[in-house]
Amino acid sequence: MPLVLFDIAFDPRNPRVLPCDAHAVAAGPYIQVEEDAGDAGGVTRADIKVVDIRALGEFEDGEEVFVEGDAEHVLDDADDETTLASRVWWRGRVLEK
Secondary structure, eight states, rough: OOOEEEEOSSOOOOOOOOOSSSSESSSSSGHHHHTTTOSSEEEEEGGGGGOOOOOOGGGGTOOEEEEEOOOTTTTTTOOTTTTTBBBBEEEEEEEEE
């Protein structure tokens, strides 16, 4: 299982071990989106192209990624119709496989 060090603090710990099949995207194409949002530590699913989504286990040690957050990690203003699109994908770095 990959170990990911997130750019923001998580409970219960940081870094976190995540399953190899967790959804992730390479951070590079989405860093500007995050910066435009004020460097919030992530982007939302609405910002991500479906073709870019891969399994976390496909990324190499040291790669920077955005990883899909848990179901409760949504924007504060999300409603039932926009929950999936508002899910936060957190920025982090793969530490090891």
